Amino acid sequence: MRVILIGRNPKVTLVRALILAILCVLGYKVTLLHIRVEGISMMPTYQDGSKHFVNRLAYLWHDPQRGDVVGIRLSDPSIMRPSIMYLKRIIGLPGETVAFANGRVLINDKVLDEPYEKYDCDWNLPPVKLGPDQYFVVGDNRSMPPQLHDFGRVERDHIVGKTIL
Amino acid sequence: MKIVFRVVLLAALAALGIWLWTIFFPSPEKIIRRQLNEVAKRVSFTADEGTLARLADAQSLAGYFATNVEVNINTRETDRQSFVGRDQITQAALAARSAVGSLNVKFLDVDVTVAPDKQSATADLTVDANVAGQPEAIVQEVKITLQKIAGQWLITRVATVRILSILNFEPAHALRIVDA
Numbered sequence: 047m048r049v050i051l052i053g054r055n056p057k058v059t060l061v062r063a064l065i066l067a068i069l070c071v072l073g074y075k076v077t078l079l080h081i082r083v084e085g086i087s088m089m090p091t092y093q094d095g096s097k098h099f100v101n102r103l104a105y106l107w108h109d110p111q112r113g114d115v116v117g118i119r120l121s122d123p124s125i126m127r128p129s130i131m132y133l134k135r136i137i138g139l140p141g142e143t144v145a146f147a148n149g150r151v152l153i154n155d156k157v158l159d160e161p162y163e164k165y166d167c168d169w170n171l172p173p174v175k176l177g178p179d180q181y182f183v184v185g186d187n188r189s190m191p192p193q194l195h196d197f198g199r200v201e202r203d204h205i206v207g208k209t210i211l
Numbered sequence: 212m213k214i215v216f217r218v219v220l221l222a223a224l225a226a227l228g229i230w231l232w233t234i235f236f237p238s239p240e241k242i243i244r245r246q247l248n249e250v251a252k253r254v255s256f257t258a259d260e261g262t263l264a265r266l267a268d269a270q271s272l273a274g275y276f277a278t279n280v281e282v283n284i285n286t287r288e289t290d291r292q293s294f295v296g297r298d299q300i301t302q303a304a305l306a307a308r309s310a311v312g313s314l315n316v317k318f319l320d321v322d323v324t325v326a327p328d329k330q331s332a333t334a335d336l337t338v339d340a341n342v343a344g345q346p347e348a349i350v351q352e353v354k355i356t357l358q359k360i361a362g363q364w365l366i367t368r369v370a371t372v373r374i375l376s377i378l379n380f381e382p383a384h385a386l387r388i389v390d391a
Contacts, residue, residue, distance in 0.1 A: 085347050120352040120374050121320035122335045129319040130337050130350050132375065183375065196287060198375040 077103050079127065079206065081117065087185030087195055088133050090164050091115065092209075100131070104208035110136050110181060113162075117206040118183060131206060132196060135162070138174075138182025140202075145173040149188065165189035174199060181205065240323045243332055243357060243364055250275050250366070251318045254304065258313045258343065269304035273297040277358060277365040285371050286351055312343035332357045332364070335372075 053059035079100040083092045092098065092115070100117040110116060118132040119125070138144035143154050149167030151158040167188035176182055176199060184197035233241070253272040256265065282294040282303075294303055307314060321336040333356050340349040356368040 118374065120337045120350065122322040124322055125320045128337075130339060134375075193287070196375050198373075200375055204374055 089187040091186045100207040102207040115209045134183035144182040146171040254316045277367045282369040315341040
């Protein structure tokens with residue numbers, strides 16, 4: 047039993063455990079950001095006060111996709127672990143034109159199907175043309191007036207990662 | 212063993228020397244960070260602050276700014292506002308103290324860049340402001356420009372930065388709905 051628990055050589059086991067612990071901490075620090083949602087702009091998908099993780103490596107091999115809920119840094123990209131982020135959903139991709147008409151999102155003049163949208167929305171906004179490195183992000187709660195909602199174009203380098211869990 | 216002890220002692224002394232050097236001769240970046248923390252403290256106030264203390268704090272806040280400071284605020288919460296000069300900073304600080312019960316301001320994720328000539332610098336930071344009675348904190352990215360004037364780092368310009376922008380959209384064509 048003792049051999050199973052601590053191995054043949056306790057010192058080697060201790061070193062292995064330490065290395066494993068360090069790798070776990072480093073992996074967590076590099077990969078994940080633990081976030082707490084403040085505010086109602088992502089309701090009902092994300093409730094005020096709920097806790098989640100942002101995967102910082104989500105866009106290492108591919109670009110952000112439409113429908114992804116992402117963490118958006120306010121601070122300079124040189125800050126590795128931003129203290130505060132926006133949590134928004136990507137609805138527009140680089141080069142596209144995004145507009146709101148009677149609460150419906152138009153991407154290049156075509157209505158976007160948004161199954162996650164549960165509340166009534168009456169927003170009307172003129173078309174916004176996205177640059178080659180820009181995404182259009184917005185919260186899921188569009189029952190609130192657009193003046194009270196942070197949304198719009200964001201540069202790629204401000205997208206920190208994709209939310210998981 | 213004696214050599215090892217000497218080497219360790221020497222390393223410890225060198226570390227102590229470097230630490231003392233940074234204490235007595237801090238880098239411009241460190242001075243600016245410390246100064247910005249003090250500005251955040253001066254901007255903040257509590258509900259039980261007396262009238263004289265409010266006046267003193269508002270006036271001392273002006274001391275961190277250059278005489279020709281320019282402040283441009285453009286946020287979702289406020290209309291576009293500009294202040295020029297220290298007097299307007301003091302007035303704005305006093306107006307804020309009479310308008311709201313308490314204000315707690317923190318500068319987060321401060322990124323200071325000092326120019327090669329070490330006479331000017333910029334600080335990008337996130338303002339996290341909690342106003343009494345408001346359920347949500349005000350969060351705003353800000354760019355601050357500082358200049359070394361008479362040996363002192365003073366703020367010459369403050370401007371808000373919009374990360375999410377719906378401004379300057381291109382009205383490419385009229386709105387119309389086309390079902391996919």
